[in-house]
Amino acid sequence: MKIRALQTRRTGIRYVIPRFQGLAVLAFAAIIATGGAIFWKLVDSEFQRVFLHAAIRGHYAFDSAYDIVRDLLAWHLAGLFVGVFLTGSVLVLLLVAVTRHGIGKAVDSLRASADGDLSTPTGAGSIGEIGRFGENIDAARSETLASVLKIRSEAAALAAGGISPEEFRLRWDELKQGIRRIAP
Amino acid sequence: MSGPVASVNGPLIHRRYVFGLLLRLCVNFAGGVGILFVILYFALSRPLPGDYAEVFHALRNLSPFLRPILAVSVLVYALLACGSTSALCVYILHKVAGPLYRMELVLDQYRSGAPTRSVSFRNGDQIQALAQAFNLWIGTLRRDRQRWLATMKDAERLCLQDEATCRAEMEGALRKVAEDMARYH
Numbered sequence: 001m002k003i004r005a006l007q008t009r010r011t012g013i014r015y016v017i018p019r020f021q022g023l024a025v026l027a028f029a030a031i032i033a034t035g036g037a038i039f040w041k042l043v044d045s046e047f048q049r050v051f052l053h054a055a056i057r058g059h060y061a062f063d064s065a066y067d068i069v070r071d072l073l074a075w076h077l078a079g080l081f082v083g084v085f086l087t088g089s090v091l092v093l094l095l096v097a098v099t100r101h102g103i104g105k106a107v108d109s110l111r112a113s114a115d116g117d118l119s120t121p122t123g124a125g126s127i128g129e130i131g132r133f134g135e136n137i138d139a140a141r142s143e144t145l146a147s148v149l150k151i152r153s154e155a156a157a158l159a160a161g162g163i164s165p166e167e168f169r170l171r172w173d174e175l176k177q178g179i180r181r182i183a184p
Numbered sequence: 185m186s187g188p189v190a191s192v193n194g195p196l197i198h199r200r201y202v203f204g205l206l207l208r209l210c211v212n213f214a215g216g217v218g219i220l221f222v223i224l225y226f227a228l229s230r231p232l233p234g235d236y237a238e239v240f241h242a243l244r245n246l247s248p249f250l251r252p253i254l255a256v257s258v259l260v261y262a263l264l265a266c267g268s269t270s271a272l273c274v275y276i277l278h279k280v281a282g283p284l285y286r287m288e289l290v291l292d293q294y295r296s297g298a299p300t301r302s303v304s305f306r307n308g309d310q311i312q313a314l315a316q317a318f319n320l321w322i323g324t325l326r327r328d329r330q331r332w333l334a335t336m337k338d339a340e341r342l343c344l345q346d347e348a349t350c351r352a353e354m355e356g357a358l359r360k361v362a363e364d365m366a367r368y369h
Contacts, residue, residue, distance in 0.1 A: 014274050014275055014278045014282075015274050015278075016278065016281050016282060016285040017281040017284060017285050020277065020280070020281050020284065021273060021274050021277045021278070021281050024273050024277055025269070025270045025273045025274065028266070028269045028270070028273055029266045029269070029270065032213075032216070032262055032265045032266050032269060033262050033266070036258045036259075036261055036262040036265075037258075039258060040254060040255060040258040043254060044251060044254055047246075047247050047250055047254070048247040051243050051244070051246045051247050052243075052244065052247065054243050055239075055240050055243035055244045060232070060236065060239045060243075062232070063231050063232065064228060064229045064230060064231050064232060065228045065229075065230070065232065065243070065246055065250075066225060066228035066229040068243075069228060073221070073224060073228075077217050077220065077221055080217055080220075081213055081214060081217040084213050084216075084265075085209065085210055085213045085214075088209050088213065088269075089206055089209070092202065092205055092206055092209065093202075096197055096202055099196070099197060099280055099311075100195075100196050100197055103196050103284075103311050103313075103314055104196055106314060106317075107196070107313045107314055107317045108317075110314070110317035110318050110320070110321045111317050111320065111321075113321045113324075114317075114320045114321045114323075114324040116367040116368045116369060117369065118368055118369070119369055129281075129284065130284075133284055133287070133288060136288060136291050136292075137291065139291075139295065140291050140294055140295050143295055144325065144368075145368060145369075148365055148368045149365075149368070151361075151365065152361075152362050152365040152366070152368075155358040155359075155361045155362040155365070156358070156359075156362045158354075158355070158358050159355045159356075159358035159359040159362060161355060165347065165351070168351070168354075172336075172354060175336075175358075176333065176336055179329055179332050179333055179336075179361075180329070180333070181297060182325060182328075182329045183294075183300065183322050183325035183326050183329060184297060184298070184299045184300065
């Protein structure tokens, strides 16, 4: 029962990589704030002009201030929506492209690792979390390569001969232990 | 919008996921603009006084009066839109960030030398190819490791015979293992 409760709580955690999710949130917040500021600036200056013009013109054939600025407000609100949405969409597509590129490189490098290539860098880029993830994969691959090369040189040294039977047996067992530690 | 090398088993990030994100953002921003409209509508739709002079003065003074209302309504819009977009971003991007986080944990576990189990992401998670590629690599390493150990065990079996044969078989096995390992570079 306790385990189930813990699992339920764990699945509720959504904010796991601040450098990825946090940056996206900040970027969207900047877009919204910029859109709001531009809207405020434009509408404020337009209101000043329109209400003054309406006051001077006379013939007050309207019931409220809304009747005067209805079209103006509608256009500016539409502009705000389109501007923020289009900029947000560009950000989404950029985010997706960067993720696809970086993770695609990581996938390619892992597939190359399965074919024995553990030394070619992942090249996932240096942008935020994806770049750090690529470095993490490279570190795991290079550590694996180092241990394989170490075992290989030890095996070659043992195979070359000229070692006493006792020492040979000791190093043979150590070699087996070393092989067992690869991908445990 | 495909990756550097397209995944064999499907795209890293599905189009449906991207369209879903864009659609949710669209609804979110539309909602924000809708709220802004409602606030401004209620602020602007107060009836103007009936007298001509009063209407003139009301209109002359409306602009300075509306300025703080406009500022507050834009601030409310920004806060609401930022809040809901943040929640949306965290929730939707978790489909990518979650698997990345999980893979980082698995990589840390692998590098620490702890036993590593095969990775599988949840249904609906993106970048599934990453788990498949990692499992392929670890699987290949494990198969190689088993083969090297099997080669050495085969040589050990011959140690029941004389010492010289045993040593020759073991050295032969070591040469074979070293040659096999040469594919790793």
